Amino acid sequence: MLSAVFIYNQKGEVLISRLYRHDVKRSVADVFRVHVISSPTSVVRSPVTTLGSTSFYHIRYDNLWLCAVTKNNASAAMVFEFLYRLLGLGVSYFGRFDEESVKNNFVLIYELLDEVLDFGYPQNIEVDTLKLYVTTESVRSTRALQSDALATIPQSITMQATGTTAWRRNDIVYKKNEAFVDVIESVNLIMSAKGTVLRADVQGQIVMRSFLSGMPECKFGLNDKLVLDRDPASGAAASASASASASGSTQLGRRQGGMGGFGDGESVEIADCQFHQCVRLGRFDTDRTISFIPPDGEFELMRYRTTENVNLPFKVLPVVREMGKTRIEYEVLIKSNFSAKLSATNMAVTIPTPPNATKCRIKVTGAGAGKAKYHPEENAIVWRISRFQGLQELALTAVVDLAPMTKPTPWSRPPIALDFQVLMFTASGLLVRFLKVFEKSNYQSVKWVRYMTKAGSYEIRI
């Protein structure tokens, strides 16, 4: 369990200091500042620092240091999960979580800290529930009035905060019942200079925004290989008549039909997946059904990982020649590997240059090849392409002049890194087959699904 939580600014000044147990003093905050924040070595060698019997755990965000302190053999994994959850809470409450917002909202932050930990044990850190009773100024006054008038409201709040669906109020009403599903994939790649794929995987995230009344019971289906293999009939039926499957899922179906890049009836081998706590894990374990009562608004329904048959959206063929000690020549060819109907946007290719580079002559070729510029402060050429069509090829050539060095040190040749996003494309091939909503009032609901693949860490060595 945690003995204290501190928030510092960049310089190490304490902005928030909350002790939970009497085994530490407030001055323990100075120990962390002296040993970690003001430590002369700027590289953090470990996020856990144990000094004597006191362990400090820290994460950094914007210009803040969030630090937790324990005196016992606490679960380090839990402490970090907690700190990240606290961070998420801050972002959700204040929009931005930085020194300014912490200073402006310190009263509220203390209230939250009082609520999320008791005697150093995490209690309930669900944003939606907390927002019901730990509220910002403007909301507070009306709530306070209500609570005077109706003593039942806090009753229901506390029921929810401790209940089996701690993440959802039971009195939600929408005129139009809608659910939006976003499948967001990050594709990670390490490719060797020779073009062999050393490692490729996809980390997917399914984010749902639910605007559904009452206590809706949801069932969610993917083209999961294990499900489709077990019950091929239902798989075929679903993919053949996706548009007409569950009532009200037409939008879901229509969008699917418009997607390039997928073949019908293909399934995906999911290496592993993790679910939001609303999903019944027992059900999933027995028959891989994803069933849940969703929180209201936006939440991450699941995360998954695939490693087989990754569709790499881009192929990069780099040639980097060091011509003696004074010049380097680059030829970088990029090919897009998805349907011509689709396109990647906000693409940036970072091509590293040696620190002693002086001048770059860069040329890009191909339709809409964008702009490439040398950024000396980053030691890189950054090539930006606003729109990269499917099945297209673009090339960059560059000659970089090097300044002579008194003490020649070899260049470490960092990898070329790509950043991009491709809409309506999934690198894993994952597809949402259905989302069914059952509620006792039996209302109709509309569901939408979007797909996007973006670069995680997409590295090509040179």
Next chain:
Amino acid sequence: MMNATIQTKIAQFQIVKQKILAALRKGENYELKTELNSEYKERRKEAVRRVIANMTVGKDVSGLFTDVLKNMHTDDLEIKKLIYLYLINYAKTQPDLVILAVNTFVKDAEDTNPLIRALAIRTMGCLHVQEVLDHLSDPLRKCLKDPSPYVRKTAVMCVAKVYDLSPAIAEENGFVEDVRRALSDSNPMVISNAVTVLTEINEMAPGQNIWRLDSKTVPTLLAAINECVEWGQIAILEALADYTPKTEKEAESICERLLPRLQHANGSVVLTTVRLLLKYEKYVHRADLLSQFSKKMVPPLITLLSSEPEIQYVALRNINIILQRHPKMLSKEIRVFFCKYNDPIYVKYEKLDVLVRICSERNTEPLLNELKEYAREVDVDFVRRAIQAIGRLAIRYESSADKAVKVLIELLQLKANSVVQDVVVVLRDVFRRYPQSFADVVPTLCEHIDYVNEPDAKAALIWILGEYSEHISNIGNLLSTSIESFLDEEDEGVQLALVNSAVKFFLKRPQQGQALVLKALQTATEKCANPDVRDRAYIYWRLLSADPNSARAVALVEMPPVELESASLSASLLEELIAELGSVASVLQKPAKLFVYKKTDKAGVPRDSEMANAGFDSAEGGATSAGDNGTTGGIDTSNEGEPELLISF
């Protein structure tokens, strides 16, 4: 003259400045006092906020105790919460005055609003003042039976606070019994908090077995876990992990019921589940189940590597431990541990360690290529570890030695200073493992002799020269140049290596070596200040003059093969760390008793004396020193020396 006047002026100015500041400080508290007593609600509210702000930055506002207290009776929840916060901080310093606040607390504990009831009971427990306890008992007893689960779960937690302060009062009032009863509450959060509290009470009173999880309660917990919030799940999982199942059947069913937890989004739920499964391995004997468990553990463990870097780090440190129990578990997954260029350095170190650990003979080739990439990176430490990893693979798998040496020689050609040093040292070990196998690369190595400038590397290189002296034509020249500068060497390792290699060279090529060995031994015996080097030289000299054959037997003896394995934990420590997977101990890979002090036991005797006697070395001694002030044990910066950093890099 000028300087002196200026300095006195500055000194005077400093004094004045301090006086002004002191006045200002006094002024601020004075001003706050007035504001706290203002007749306007808004001004009082603002004043309370300022008091808390000052408290946060460490200013002393304890003098305002009574004035703050006056504002306590209010309908404004925000003010109430702030004042409670103030009380938590200063109650201990003003125990007599806190009693004044008790009435409000007791009244709040009967409020119609459950949020306020819970707040009152939560805060009262945090005051940590003996005098308050008497007034706390009645409201606490009521709250433990409150209709609202929110109040009940808070009250349950409060019992731990009471027990912490006075086990006697907690027992007398039957609070511990109440918490035990709360295990069968209808609300999952009350149950999980009860588990937390009972576990903590057990730790507070070691050896008394206040609570032991029995087979009757296990099903309740297994049912509750499906409905708990994630943090409650962790508490229950931990309690179950420490439980000893009565029968094998029970162990199997617990494991099977908990397998779905591996799919939870919270990494610590996953790690705690893994911990439980590993611990239960000794109770479950069915091979099919065990292999199913370990198969199910792999994907979630790997998924942890895509979480935030800090959680990745904890996961990797733990994977390192798990691999020592199940070395083959991740051998198919080697590629997921390949480092990304932008991984934080602490993640890279751990990945590297895991890579070497799980590498099998089959996949040495891709790994060696990978390590070659790492050896070109910027961080010198990381580069060194990568080079050492290459050496380890070469030594472990004979089939990979050729490729490894090839990679090392390629790295040598980068001519980066630190790389050359590290490569030479590693090559020495590899050469020693496979004697006389790499004669063909020694000439290339000799081309880089000028870059070798660190003592360890020099000694290694000279050793290689001696070992391969029959293969290299110009070795006599190389050695004699080194012997010329014999006395400039400050490192005794290098000098010893020179003497040894000169003798070896002579024994292998008596013709060319005679002058050289004479020069070396002469310099070492007559001019060298280091007695060890002198003695060694004398021994060789006498051996050589007495009986060259026995000299041969001594100098050219085959060395025992080198071992260069990753550090492994002792069996008992491994057992302990598996039992505490995910904890600080597992991250530090050190037993918990080195950095955790047991609470004083009932008699009130601090237990650290026994630790000091346990024969730990100085590092651990430093760790215990912080706990000298008994139960509180807070780090006191003023009287504690440099605290020992426990983390090992």
